[in-house]
Amino acid sequence: MVSSRSTAGLLLVLLVGLGTVGFVGGTTVVDPDSDGVAPVAEIRDGTAVFDADTDGDGLEDGAERRYGTDPTAADTDGDGLDDGTEVYEIGTDPLEEDSDGDGLADGTEVREYGTDPTEADTDGDGLADGDEVREYDTDPLAVDSDDDNLSDFDELEEYGTEPTTADTDGDGLADGPEVLEHETQPTVADTDDDGLADGAEVREYGTDPTDADTDGDGLTDGSEVNRRDIFPEADPLRTDIYVEVDTMERTDLERREAERIASEFEDAPLENPDGSTGADLHVTFDETIPWDSETDVGDLNRIRAQHFDQEGLGYHYLVIVDDVAGDTNTGNVIGKAGLGTMMVESQSGRDQTGSTAMHELGHSLGLSNTDFEGIDTDEYRFSSYSSVMNYNAPRDYYGFSASDGSSDFDDWGYLDDHMFTPATSFVGSDD
Incomplete structure (x- = not known):
């Protein structure tokens, strides 16, 4: 004064x-x-x-x-x-500490952060400079702080991802590509819950990270990759079918016959995600079971319960028996099957046991008379329905019908869309 x-x-x-x-x-x-x-x-x-x-x-x-x-x-x-x-x-207000009202003093913006004290959102990402610095730890000078192709605002407000971490869920894919390219969840490492991280599916295996079973064979991608102890030689980009075979004493399914069946599947007109066609049929000969003179459906269920080692692991079960109980108007029954379970009578003719096994495998995979009346009947000439499912097929014939213009029903086409795979409830997909 x-x-x-x-x-x-x-x-x-x-x-x-x-x-x-x-x-x-x-x-x-x-x-x-x-x-x-x-x-x-x-x-x-x-x-x-x-x-x-x-x-x-x-x-x-x-x-x-x-x-x-x-x-x-x-x-x-x-x-x-x-x-x-x-x-x-x-151009700031000398009477206002925070000219743009963004939560940062004008001097702090200029000297510490290099932000514009006359603009509340310097980088235009939808977040005020003060919030970026003090609440989110993002860069107020960059729309995309972690360079993951998502703006900081979108990460916080729309996707719930971490705007300072390019790969929020640590799955090997940056948040931006997950959202914009792969349509995976950037906050969940394994979007389809198949046991494989999204990044590994995209970069290592070529599988679809949004589809647990890329090749549609009933086995998850993770189990095909990580559980080779259960599914040897499995390929998540190609159809795999697994069959456990038990043979009764005094009976046999020759390996050569099993290989003929596998060859038919390998050459099948089934489309695979890797661009190939066909399927890989894996036949495991497991054990010899005690001989019985006759086997009916009740006996089959008992045998399955006692001897099927791959229960709940996605395997079909086939047992070769001495005699399938029952008869029909046209002759003896030589095979029976339901979804996932088969029994076939051992036959003396060359390739006949294998041909019957392929017929019953067709049933186990889902081919049924309810889908086409030519299955399990002699209503169609073999020339119009060239399939082992046709009773008019030669006893030693191997093969399913295909859509070639001459067949009245496309077995392979039906299997491509509706193939049955037994339960995999006992399979863990993690390594």
């Missing part, structure tokens, strides 16, 4: 000075520092009479009056920027 005695002294000095200076060009000199503030007002307000910018902030005292800033304080709003810098250089 300036005392009355001091004020009087300063006025005396000022008057003497003015008398000495006199008149210049006919105009009385009343503002020694040319700051637009009369000396009397400067003395009253505590500013320097002979210094146009009392606080040295780049704004002359008169300009400070116009802006409403304090001419005795270089930084009126205490935001870390001089008033003159705010007015003339940056």
Whole structure:
């Protein structure tokens, strides 16, 4: 505070000075520092009479009056920027600590983060600079802080991903490609829950990370990759079928016959995701079971319960018996099957046991008379329905019908869409 005695002294000095200076060009000199503030007002307000910018902030005292800033304080709003810098250089409000209302002081924006103190969202990503710095730890100068092709705003508001981590779920795929390219979940490492991380499916195995069973063979991709102990030589991009075979004493299914069946599947017109055609039939000869003179359906269920080692593991079960109980109008029954379970009578003719086994495997896979009346009947000539499912087929014939214009029913086409795979409830897909 300036005392009355001091004020009087300063006025005396000022008057003497003015008398000495006199008149210049006919105009009385009343503002020694040319700051637009009369000396009397400067003395009253505590500013320097002979210094146009009392606080040295780049704004002359008169300009400070116009802006409403304090001419005795270089930084009126205490935001870390001089008033003159705010007015003339940056365009911020010298009376407002946070000109753009983004939660960061103007000086902090300029000196620490390099953000624009006149723009609440410097990078235009939908997040205020202050929120990016203090709440999300994102980069207020980058729309996409983690460079994953998703804006910080979208990650937070739409996808629930971490905007500072390119791969939120750690599955080997960046969040952006998951959302924009693969349609996988960027917060779930294994989108289809098949036991394979999304990144591994895309980059290592070529499988579909949104489909647990890429090749549609009833076995999950993860189990085909990780459980080779159960599914040897499995390929998640190619159809695999597994069959366990038990043979009764005094009976046999020759390996050569099993290989003929497998060859028919290998050459089948079935489309696979890897661009190949066909299916891989894996036949496992398991054990020899005690001989019985006759086997009916009840006996088959008992044998299955006692000897089927791959129960719940996606395998079909086939047992070769000495005699299938029952007969028909056209002769003895030599095979019976339901979904997943088969029995075949051992026959003496070359390739006849194998041909019957392929017929019953057709049933086990889903081919049924309810889908085509030519199955298990002699209503169609073999030339019009060339299939082992046709009773008119030669006893040693191997093969299913295909859509070639001559067949009345496409066995392979039906299996391609409806193939049955036994339960895999006991299979874990993790390695």
